[in-house]
């Protein structure tokens with residue numbers, strides 16, 4: 001039997017042993033910096049750590065999970081997620097961390113330096129992440145390899161919570177961080193090579209498509225359009241991405257179709273870019289005039305990836321192409337509208353997730369009624385001429401002004417009388433850096449348009465007026 005005094009002295013011995021081993025390891029780390037070669041140093045530190053944890057772990061309530069960089073021949077998904085997740089956990093208390101930026105990414109990224117500790121908290125559980133890098137020497141060929149892993153330590157009683165809740169949470173957060181940092185890409189069939197270089201997540205649409213980063217800076221707040229309509233579109237997009245389970249439950253493919261119509265220069269293409277930037281979805285620009293058969297169309301569509309927007313611009317101009325027949329050939333070798341729609345409604349839409357399909361047209365009245373059938377395009381969006389509210393957005397965006405005592409009322413008054421597109425206004429506003437001159441340019445443009453419209457009205461005489469004119473001429 002041990003007396004209380006014995007137990008006290010044992011505890012104090014253990015504590016001093018613990019403290020001296022920890023202190024010697026720290027001392028060793030700092031002193032060994034220059035003298036001892038890296039592989040030997042790593043080996044000694046890891047051997048020390050193992051002996052240390054062997055003797056002292058039974059006393060502790062802590063447990064440690066090791067998250068290796070690789071899992072067999074594959075990358076370990078938990079390691080990748082931890083790396084991305086811990087970027088955001090580096091804070092002013094972190095003593096050393098790494099910074100990097102590569103051309104594929106938008107932001108500077110921070111990551112953990114070796115042996116550095118990051119403390120996280122989840123549902124009041126304290127979690128310690130340590131990044132470990134060991135340099136291993138291969139005596140056979142004297143080569144060195146690096147072994148990277150994270151050690152995740154926490155109180156053992158939370159083992160189940162960490163496995164079932166915390167790690168899935170880390171993976172989800174990492175996915176969100178990755179989405180935030182990725183560039184939206186524009187895929188077209190015109191450029192055969194990928195210029196974005198970014199196929200790390202396997203999204204480079206194999207072969208058929210070439211891609212570039214979509215550097216279109218437009219966002220919803222910069223779009224001049226009816227504020228209520230804008231709100232509806234954003235809500236519709238939010239609802240769509242949120243409803244994965246709902247689509248599954250009702251047995252519908254997780255896709256959404258929009259038809260954008262309106263005159264040239266009203267922002268249809270800009271709206272598509274704004275949607276892609278908002279959702280971080282890639283855009284596939286499907287030019288139908290370059291496709292010659294339904295089978296080619298199917299191949300092209302099948303090589304698009306999830307979370308993407310398929311765009312078919314100017315569907316009315318593409319319509320003759322869609323009806324083109326190739327003589328004496330079986331039906332699969334011609335491109336038909338029904339081929340396109342059937343494929344979009346059927347098999348293709350079921351083999352991918354989170355797809356948006358957008359058709360644009362300048363002439364809604366000219367497009368095939370099959371496309372307008374209820375249920376085919378979920379939302380018909382009318383992009384109209386510029387309104388006074390739209391002008392406010394453009395003026396703020398291009399000139400950084402919210403009002404002008406004289407010229408704003410003049411412009412808005414004229415806008416009620418003539419049709420002008422946001423593209424025309426934007427062009428005028430960009431012509432001059434001087435606010436007064438730029439706004440006067442808009443007034444001139446609107447007045448010119450008004451004069452032209454009046455002239456056209458005079459020229460457009462009614463048949464009765466024309467008859468009177470003819471009678472006058474014959475009498476004379």
Ligand SMILES: Nc1ncnc2c1ncn2[C@@H]1O[C@H](COP(=O)(O)OP(=O)(O)OP(=O)(O)O)[C@@H](O)[C@H]1O
Nearest residue numbers: 222223224263264265266267268269270422423426
């Ligand atoms: N609603 C808008 N809000 C802000 N800028 C706009 C808007 N509409 C047009 N613009 C400006 O005009 C340019 C051309 O517009 P955009 O290409 O989006 O028009 P569009 O409707 O697609 O025309 P088209 O029918 O000819 O394809 C844009 O790059 C943008 O600068």
Ligand SMILES: [Mg+2]
Nearest residue numbers: 268269270313
């Ligand atoms: Mg366009």
